[in-house]
Amino acid sequence: MQPFTVVEGVAAPLLEDDVNTDQIAPLGSSAWMNPDYAKMFFARRRKTANGADEPGFVFNRPQFHAPEILVTGSNFGCGSSREAAVWCLQAAGIRCIVARSFADIFRENCLQNGVAPIVLDPDDAHAFEALAVTIDGRSKIRVDLAAQIIKLADGTVFKFELPLADRTRLLEGLDDIGLTMKHLSEITAYEERVSLQHPWRSKP
Amino acid sequence: MVLTLFDKIWEAHVVARRADGRDLIYVDRHILHELHAPHAFRKLEAAGRNVRRPDLTFSALDHTPSSNPGRDENTNREGAPLIAAMREGSKRNGIRVFDLSDAEHGISHVVAPEIGMVLPGATHAVPDSHACTVGGLGALAFGCGTTELEHILATQVIALKKPKRMRIRLDGRIGPHARAKDVALKILSVIGSSGGRGYTIEYAGAAARALPIEGRLTLCNLTIEMGSRTGLIAPDDSAFSWLYGRPWAPTGAMWERALSEWKTLISDSDAQFDAELCIDCSDLEPQITWGTDPGQVVAISGRVPDPANAEADRRPLLEKALRYMGLTPGMAMEGLPVHRVFIGSCTNARLPDLQEAAAVVRGRKVAQGVHALVVPGSAKVRRDAEALGLDRVFREAGFVWGETGCSMCVGANGDKGERGERILSTTNRNFENRQGAGARTHLVGPTLAAAAAVTGKITDVRKLMTGEV
Ligand code: SF4
Numbered sequence: 001m002q003p004f005t006v007v008e009g010v011a012a013p014l015l016e017d018d019v020n021t022d023q024i025a026p027l028g029s030s031a032w033m034n035p036d037y038a039k040m041f042f043a044r045r046r047k048t049a050n051g052a053d054e055p056g057f058v059f060n061r062p063q064f065h066a067p068e069i070l071v072t073g074s075n076f077g078c079g080s081s082r083e084a085a086v087w088c089l090q091a092a093g094i095r096c097i098v099a100r101s102f103a104d105i106f107r108e109n110c111l112q113n114g115v116a117p118i119v120l121d122p123d124d125a126h127a128f129e130a131l132a133v134t135i136d137g138r139s140k141i142r143v144d145l146a147a148q149i150i151k152l153a154d155g156t157v158f159k160f161e162l163p164l165a166d167r168t169r170l171l172e173g174l175d176d177i178g179l180t181m182k183h184l185s186e187i188t189a190y191e192e193r194v195s196l197q198h199p200w201r202s203k204p
Numbered sequence: 205m206v207l208t209l210f211d212k213i214w215e216a217h218v219v220a221r222r223a224d225g226r227d228l229i230y231v232d233r234h235i236l237h238e239l240h241a242p243h244a245f246r247k248l249e250a251a252g253r254n255v256r257r258p259d260l261t262f263s264a265l266d267h268t269p270s271s272n273p274g275r276d277e278n279t280n281r282e283g284a285p286l287i288a289a290m291r292e293g294s295k296r297n298g299i300r301v302f303d304l305s306d307a308e309h310g311i312s313h314v315v316a317p318e319i320g321m322v323l324p325g326a327t328h329a330v331p332d333s334h335a336c337t338v339g340g341l342g343a344l345a346f347g348c349g350t351t352e353l354e355h356i357l358a359t360q361v362i363a364l365k366k367p368k369r370m371r372i373r374l375d376g377r378i379g380p381h382a383r384a385k386d387v388a389l390k391i392l393s394v395i396g397s398s399g400g401r402g403y404t405i406e407y408a409g410a411a412a413r414a415l416p417i418e419g420r421l422t423l424c425n426l427t428i429e430m431g432s433r434t435g436l437i438a439p440d441d442s443a444f445s446w447l448y449g450r451p452w453a454p455t456g457a458m459w460e461r462a463l464s465e466w467k468t469l470i471s472d473s474d475a476q477f478d479a480e481l482c483i484d485c486s487d488l489e490p491q492i493t494w495g496t497d498p499g500q501v502v503a504i505s506g507r508v509p510d511p512a513n514a515e516a517d518r519r520p521l522l523e524k525a526l527r528y529m530g531l532t533p534g535m536a537m538e539g540l541p542v543h544r545v546f547i548g549s550c551t552n553a554r555l556p557d558l559q560e561a562a563a564v565v566r567g568r569k570v571a572q573g574v575h576a577l578v579v580p581g582s583a584k585v586r587r588d589a590e591a592l593g594l595d596r597v598f599r600e601a602g603f604v605w606g607e608t609g610c611s612m613c614v615g616a617n618g619d620k621g622e623r624g625e626r627i628l629s630t631t632n633r634n635f636e637n638r639q640g641a642g643a644r645t646h647l648v649g650p651t652l653a654a655a656a657a658v659t660g661k662i663t664d665v666r667k668l669m670t671g672e673v
Contacts, residue, residue, distance in 0.1 A: 017590075033289055083349070113645070158649065180359045183220040186228075187219050190219045191230075200323060200459075204259070204260065
């Protein structure tokens with residue numbers, strides 16, 4: 001997994017609550033083998049009823065074609081557990097989501113994939129959202145995970161907190177597999193023990 | 205130390221405890237299937253990781269192959285690329301595929317026990333929620349997601365928070381017309397589809413022990429419908445003799461060694477469970493679901509419930525289910541017209557299931573206007589059934605005798621019901637749209653399904669067999 005240390009880029013404001021995984025990653029009927037996550041990304045919301053691009057939708061605006069940061073409301077990523085929701089956001093370039101709150105499973109899926117789920121204090125969140133709308137993608141925003149700060153081009157700083165275990169996982173680029181890989185010698189030792197003591201289990 | 209059966213298997217498989225509090229549980233056997241594994245292979249390779257134990261990993265092709273007689277990998281065009289990717293990915297990683305024409309082809313949860321791959325006291329994982337089926341042999345099994353699947357491929361362990369323990373004691377004598385499916389549906393009617401959440405279920409009691417192994421597999425299969433990720437039954441002499449001589453089971457001195465360990469696989473007499481439940485199975489009638497949740501169950505002689513009798517906050521859900529199913533409160537289940545019958549799936553497509561259904565069908569004809577399909581759970585079940593002439597019984601009655609796979613259970617292989625059709629299905633999920641957009645699924649055991657096929661309506665098989673209807 002790609003470590004998350006500092007990410008600098010434009011922040012796309014999608015200031016709504018309860019954006020669900022069905023919106024983020026609508027299941028198509030086809031392409032089971034090769035889902036195009038960039039195409040799947042908010043596929044229904046990006047189009048009008050007659051198939052044209054929906055001009056007002058934030059991700060259709062030129063400055064937000066590949067935003068690094070998403071600014072959104074509460075309960076982001078609710079709905080199903082599908083990891084494709086995170087994969088779609090990544091396909092669109094997003095590495096960091098600043099939300100009022102996250103759905104549990106979606107948040108875990110973010111951590112699995114190196115996407116930083118950030119929540120600001122309510123007052124800060126309000127101010128940050130307003131600034132993101134004002135800046136409108138014209139200047140870059142810097143997210144520093146180790147320092148736990150968001151810094152705007154004009155020098156404004158917002159502080160946030162991410163629990164140490166989650167932060168470490170992102171900073172070190174540790175996915176779930178990576179965490180388990182630290183126990184590789186124990187796995188090997190276990191296999192050796194079983195092959196002696198319970199050999200019928202160690203070989204089909 | 206006093207331990208439950210589950211604790212014994214869990215503790216014997218703990219490799220390490222991770223800093224985040226999750227246990228790393230060793231996976232003895234891992235079966236993949238074509239809906240999820242191709243994506244996991246790709247991610248694994250992109251991350252530069254290898255399959256740690258290809259010798260403990262196997263690939264099933266069960267979800268998407270067509271069940272049309274004479275099918276090949278291209279008959280269901282939607283599934284063809286998945287099958288191709290599965291074959292390639294398995295080959296690249298040195299994983300054995302149970303391919304369409306192999307003697308071991310079939311639904312993984314049917315194949316794994318029947319070849320003796322799954323053993324008592326062992327762990328098992330499949331990226332499919334019905335992995336729990338093999339708990340019927342006393343194995344501890346986990347269904348898993350795509351990331352977990354990739355995790356197991358890379359490490360051969362799964363990171364889990366230890367669940368709580370529930371024991372469901374099944375008392376009395378089942379029958380004479382009820383089977384394991386009816387027991388499972390009965391439990392579901394009591395604890396509902398989330399009553400088991402957070403638990404591992406151990407099924408115990410005289411009625412559980414009296415179940416044949418195929419019945420135990422059926423019962424454990426429906427554990428996930430109760431909200432539990434896994435469930436199991438203590439292996440006993442009937443399990444051991446069922447397993448003995450199966451192609452992959454240990455032999456000779458190894459068998460003896462394994463057997464002496466397997467005999468310790470019981471919950472200690474004073475072991476503590478976090479929850480306990482007793483269900484009396486005497487005089488159990490055949491059961492049927494009326495709604496769109498596997499917990500919405502009535503006896504075959506029963507009537508569609510009235511939401512007015514339910515708690516207020518539950519009513520809207522029940523009303524929605526009634527609307528979808530095209531039913532009104534108080535209607536008798538018996539007599540509702542049936543358009544389609546499916547006998548198959550990892551729940552009820554083993555040889556005894558087909559034998560029981562065939563006994564109902566023999567000498568009768570599928571009612572006019574009913575589409576009836578039987579899909580054996582594995583190539584071996586299909587061969588064994590053909591050796592007994594069951595295929596002829598079904599075909600002569602007007603059933604389609606399908607090729608092995610999941611088929612209409614999930615509708616990913618082209619077999620589907622039409623909008624508004626009432627389907628009697630021996631499967632495990634009656635969710636809206638699962639067996640086709642707008643299709644209305646009632647879950648039943650094989651004999652009720654067979655009775656509906658030959659009468660064209662929901663029929664109490666007991667009355668059919670005594671000539672009452
Ligand atoms: S038969 Fe149905 S429930 Fe069983 S593995 Fe196949 S799709 Fe899943």
